Amino acid sequence: MLVFNDVSKSFFSNKPNEVKALDRLSLTVSSGEFVSVVGANGSGKSTLQNLVAGTIMADRGNIRLNGELITGMADYKRSRWIARVFQDPLQGTAPELSILDNFRLAALRGKAKKLKIGIDKAFKERVKQQVQLLNMGLEDKIHQPMGLLSGGQRQALTLLMTVMNDVKLLLLDEPTAALDPRSASRVMELANRLVADYQLTVLFITHNMKEALRYGDRLIQLSHGRIKRDVGAEDKGMLKPQDLYEWFNED
Amino acid sequence: MDFYFAAILQGLCFAPMGLGIYLTMKIFNFPDITTDGSYTLGAVICALGLSHQLPFIVLLPLVLLGGAVAGSCTAFIHTKLKINALLAGILVMTALYSVNLTLLGRSNIPLLGYTNLFSFVRNPAVNMFLIVAAIVMLLIFTLHYLLRTDFGIAMRATGNNEIMVRSMGVNTTKIKWIGLAITNALVAFSGCLIAQFQGFTDINMGIGIVISGLGSVMIAEAIIKLLQTDKVWMNLLMVVVGVTVFQLVLAVTLSIGIDSSLLKLFTACFVLLIVAFAQRDFLGSAIKR
Numbered sequence: 001m002l003v004f005n006d007v008s009k010s011f012f013s014n015k016p017n018e019v020k021a022l023d024r025l026s027l028t029v030s031s032g033e034f035v036s037v038v039g040a041n042g043s044g045k046s047t048l049q050n051l052v053a054g055t056i057m058a059d060r061g062n063i064r065l066n067g068e069l070i071t072g073m074a075d076y077k078r079s080r081w082i083a084r085v086f087q088d089p090l091q092g093t094a095p096e097l098s099i100l101d102n103f104r105l106a107a108l109r110g111k112a113k114k115l116k117i118g119i120d121k122a123f124k125e126r127v128k129q130q131v132q133l134l135n136m137g138l139e140d141k142i143h144q145p146m147g148l149l150s151g152g153q154r155q156a157l158t159l160l161m162t163v164m165n166d167v168k169l170l171l172l173d174e175p176t177a178a179l180d181p182r183s184a185s186r187v188m189e190l191a192n193r194l195v196a197d198y199q200l201t202v203l204f205i206t207h208n209m210k211e212a213l214r215y216g217d218r219l220i221q222l223s224h225g226r227i228k229r230d231v232g233a234e235d236k237g238m239l240k241p242q243d244l245y246e247w248f249n250e251d
Numbered sequence: 252m253d254f255y256f257a258a259i260l261q262g263l264c265f266a267p268m269g270l271g272i273y274l275t276m277k278i279f280n281f282p283d284i285t286t287d288g289s290y291t292l293g294a295v296i297c298a299l300g301l302s303h304q305l306p307f308i309v310l311l312p313l314v315l316l317g318g319a320v321a322g323s324c325t326a327f328i329h330t331k332l333k334i335n336a337l338l339a340g341i342l343v344m345t346a347l348y349s350v351n352l353t354l355l356g357r358s359n360i361p362l363l364g365y366t367n368l369f370s371f372v373r374n375p376a377v378n379m380f381l382i383v384a385a386i387v388m389l390l391i392f393t394l395h396y397l398l399r400t401d402f403g404i405a406m407r408a409t410g411n412n413e414i415m416v417r418s419m420g421v422n423t424t425k426i427k428w429i430g431l432a433i434t435n436a437l438v439a440f441s442g443c444l445i446a447q448f449q450g451f452t453d454i455n456m457g458i459g460i461v462i463s464g465l466g467s468v469m470i471a472e473a474i475i476k477l478l479q480t481d482k483v484w485m486n487l488l489m490v491v492v493g494v495t496v497f498q499l500v501l502a503v504t505l506s507i508g509i510d511s512s513l514l515k516l517f518t519a520c521f522v523l524l525i526v527a528f529a530q531r532d533f534l535g536s537a538i539k540r
Contacts (some may be wrong), residue, residue, distance in 0.1 A: 053418065079420040086414075094411040098481070101404045110420040113401040145481060 001031040001201050002052065002169060007061035009047050021047035023225035024061070034195055034202040036212045039222035040248060045205045048222070049171050052203065054078050066168065080110025083162035085155065087174040092158030095147030099138065099157065102146055103127045106161035130160050134190070152183030159190055163198050170195065172204040176211065188215060209241040221247055258502035262495030263383040264444040265463070267390055269494035270487060271437035272464035273471065274394075278430040280410045282465050284340030285431070286438050288347025289321040291457035293439025295351045298452035301365040310443075318439025321347060322431035330424045352454055363450040383444065387491055390437075395484045406430055459515055466522035467494040473525070
């Protein structure tokens with residue numbers, strides 16, 4: 001479904017401080033796979049996701065999504081298939097807009113934004129039903145601005161917003177790094193549920209070893225822009241957080 | 252005509268400009284300096300049109316188009332050439348000075364002798380008020396609709412969180428382009444109204460317009476915060492109120508006998524005062540978030 005073919009990306013090329021973020025990386029993620037990605041800082045995890053999202057472009061190699069070449073496609077064009085949840089809970093939503101407006105934008109992902117009023121009774125009902133899934137009592141507050149909510153609430157809503165339209169690929173970029181443990185586990189449980197319900201393919205970056213082991217059916221370790229380990233579901237089940245810490249010590 | 256009533260009228264003529272600045276503040280998150288040039292451009296096109304006996308129905312689209320083209324230039328420089336939006340605005344504003352002077356042919360054209368939007372009314376003061384008020388209401392109504400459409404939501408979100416909007420598949424370049432075109436069309440429209448209201452077009456009439464627009468929007472934001480409303484139409488209406496209050500404050504300043512050559516200095520200080528207060532409040536609420 002998502003194929004990286006011999007992809008490289010450097011920053012500050014041809015300068016003394018050149019950084020090889022990705023070094024001839026090849027990777028195939030099949031449809032419906034939930035891939036957790038771990039690796040030290042600077043190992044290329046974020047570059048990997050940014051290349052998929054299209055906020056940066058590869059120096060060489062190509063990237064395909066569902067067979068279509070997306071290597072040089074503008075970010076806003078490919079976001080029709082790709083949804084993203086950022087590390088910073090504030091990045092996924094527009095604070096001054098209401099919950100409802102935010103969901104409207106999400107529902108129009110990759111579609112034309114026309115000069116007609118799209119928020120009608122049916123749409124409000126749909127948003128209320130979705131928001132109710134969170135059990136946070138937000139369904140009565142859909143007219144409130146996003147900025148008034150807590151980080152955990154905003155991150156949960158950002159996740160819900162990703163499934164307002166049929167996306168294929170979900171990019172989770174340390175979605176719980178800024179949350180307290182309780183909110184973090186709520187957000188991850190929600191993610192897990194949505195992934196199962198909507199059969200999404202997931203690329204999940206995390207620094208939390210327990211999360212890396214608990215969620216996903218494949219585990220990849222990146223090191224210096226290359227894939228160092230690639231563990232399938234069965235072997236992954238046998239791993240313990242301790243093993244992962246040792247992986248990091250090798251670096 | 253009563254002094255303060257004239258100030259209110261003038262405020263209403265400035266209302267399209269205030270609404271335009273409000274839009275750029277929402278879409279861009281900082282003021283569009285092109286305003287100073289496109290405002291004069293609107294007045295210049297108006298002067299040329301009136302002196303060539305163009306009917307207003309033909310003149311109006313020309314004024315709006317002129318402003319939109321000016322805004323598009325700024326958008327092009329900012330989004331395609333990747334130049335800081337403030338600088339892009341300043342560049343276009345500077346270039347527009349020459350354009351305006353060339354179009355006008357001299358630095359000042361009196362318009363009192365020509366038939367204009369206000370000249371067919373019998374009781375000037377009251378009827379002028381009705382005409383301008385009707386225009387402003389129409390504008391509020393149109394913008395209120397626009398901002399609630401799907402396109403309008405994308406537009407409002409662009410200034411709020413561009414990363415998120417792009418990740419939702421919105422081409423923010425296009426949004427900024429259209430936003431700046433609309434804004435400057437509105438500003439040019441204001442220039443056209445003011446030229447007819449004061450009875451002349453002057454090459455320097457645009458100096459400091461963006462500052463008065465900014466001040467007006469800040470007053471509006473303060474009132475909005477006070478009323479704790481998030482209704483779009485209330486926001487738009489408060490912008491109009493803000494512009495009018497701003498003109499009234501200037502009128503009071505003049506009437507208490509401050510030298511008119513100090514007026515710009517006073518305007519700048521007044522805006523500084525409002526912005527400083529608004530900023531403090533803004534920081535306070537940002538921390539709460």
